[in-house]
Amino acid sequence: MATEATTAKFKNPDFRPDFRPEISVTSHDGLHYWQFMIAGSIAGSVEHLAMFPVDTIKTHMQALRSCPIKSVSVRQALKSILKTEGPSGLYRGIAAMGLGAGPAHAVYFTVYEVAKKYFSAGNPNNSAAHAISGVFATVASDAVFTPMDMVKQRLQLGNSNYKGVWDCVKRVLREEGLGAFYASYRTTVLMNAPYTAVHFSIYEAAKKGLMEISPESASDERLVVHATAGAAAGALAAAVTTPLDVVKTQLQCQGVCGCDRFQNSSIxxxxxxxxxxxxxxxxxxxxxxxxxxxxxxxxxxxxxxxxCKNFFQDLNDCSSSSIIT
Known part of the structure; x- marks a missing residue:
């Protein structure tokens, strides 16, 4: 009977387990904006730097040269990079990524948290609010990240003849003008808006669902929950938006290593x-x-x-306790 009663409670959408506040999806509310910025900056930097070699392989596969070429597999692209440039070729342009990822993700997560609080109207399970907030976040963060992303992708193509980040920046400014840094911005936003809407909606829903599967151990397994929900959201959103990502790569790498040059930025x-x-x-x-x-x-x-948010939450709680004491 006790088991059936408990199950019935968790199936009731109006039920809120007040005696277990640590499993609530709103447990991180109350952080300062600068704390969201730091948490987002760290998360974005760690994410992109850890996965940079895979991103380099993707860029090589998507860069369409001036003549028809045969599609290559992941293994073929990897072998080509290692053969022509060695292992270091997988990390060309990582400095540009490092310069852009931190600030962009600081903006990304701060805008997301602020917009989510505004649009959700106190309902943490509002999927539409998560999707809309994600779109606002990506429009703002892409304005920051797109220039360095363009530099990063050009450096990833090993035969681009750029000596480094600043050499690429100077030459692009001199030869192509400031607009070249934002040639793919419209495409990037059009790609990342649906990507982020799908990503955040799936992430928040998956996180909530995973926590409800085993509420008694949700606090202990929080890291696993976030990682699993994030992986599912990232994979599905990435597959859906691949065509626009190919277009973005073409616009950012035009004229480099034999890649086509376009008259305008028309998608x-x-x-x-x-x-x-x-x-x-x-x-x-x-x-x-x-x-x-x-x-x-x-x-x-x-x-x-x-x-990072947990760390700041604990820090704020300790500070509040000290003030009260």
Missing amino acids: SDVIKTILRKDGYRGLMRGWIPRMLFHAPAAAICWSTYES
Whole structure:
């Protein structure tokens, strides 16, 4: 009887286990904005730096050269990079990633937390609020990250003849102008908006579902919950948005290492070029490494972010206790 009663309570959407507040999805409320920024910055940096070699492989697979080329597998792309540049080739452009990931993710998570609080209206299970908040977050963070992402992708193509981050920045400014840094911004936003909407919705729903499976041990397994929910959200969202990611890579790498140069930043023109040279499969170039990147990257990012938030929550609680005492 006791077991049936407990099960019935957890099936009741109005039931709130007040005696177990640690499993509540709103347990991190009350952090300062600067704490969200630091947590997001650390999470984003750890995520991208840890998964950078996979991102390099994806970029090589998506960069369409000036003549029709045969699709290559992950293994072929990896062997090519290692043969021509050695292991260090997997890390070309990592400095640009380091410079862009921290600030961009600080903006990303801060905007997300603020928007989620505003749109959810006190309901932590509002999936629409999570999706909308994610879109706001990505529009803001992409404005910060896109220039360094362009530099990063150009450096990842080993034969680009750029000596480093600042050499790339100076040459692009001199030869192509400031607009080149944002040539892919519209595409990036159009890609990341649905990606983030799907990602955050799945993450929040999966996190809630996993916590409810075993509420008595939810606190002890919180890190596993965040990692699992993040991996599922990252993999699905990455697969759905791969075609736009291919377009983004084309715009960012145009004119480098024999890649096509486009007259404007029209997404339709890029898609037509890809279809003409490589067919519909060209729009899915790099989908495997993209999923291999985003699944563990999201797991790393969310678990790191939530751990940092836990740290700041404990810090704030200690500070409050000291003041009261």
